[in-house]
Amino acid sequence: EVQLVESGGDLVKPGGSLRLSCSASGFAFSGYDMNWVRQAPGKGLEWVSSISSSSSYIYYADSVKGRFTISRDNAKNSLYLQMNSLRDEDTAVYYCARPQSATWLVDYWGQGTLVIVSS
């Protein structure tokens, strides 16, 4: 069974930093690209970042470019999102999301981890 478990969400002040983790199990993690998708309270889904299986290709939304860094450790079956210079508008539930093979359409989602940026 595919499982994605996020952790690291917390309350942080504007300008602060946070590192999210996603632990993957039930599939060959090293063979899959991965995504982070977020959802602000009461709002829709917003793609944040994607990373290819070997970390060769990395993509970011303009809203987080230069502040967030996606990475992965295939030996640990883990995906990460380093979030720096956090803003109020980064407040959201952050989902780790696995795309289907050969597409960037997500077939499995984690349960999400809540990040609140507030003074």
Next chain:
Amino acid sequence: DIQMTQSPSSVSASVGDRVTITCRASQAIGSWLAWYQQKPGKAPKLLISIASSLQSGVPSRFTGSGSGTDFTLTISSLQPEDFATYYCQQANSFPLTFGGGTKVEI
């Protein structure tokens, strides 16, 4: 960036009704489109991939169609468990983008 415009933003329907949700891309995306269902407090769930491919375990009352710029999700006979918010997503190019969502209400 490819904009995904969903309509309607909300729809009121009854059990047994046929519901149609549309998603329009600002430029052609082939068939690189998915539909997701999200219930309050839960992660989204993939219903349809590659525009019309029903995912395993998803009831056959859900149908996806379209290609290019215009796509449709149809629920043929609404069931109580279908009341939720539905999103489309394009995966033709980065940045990946989602539609604004359609809330299906009683």
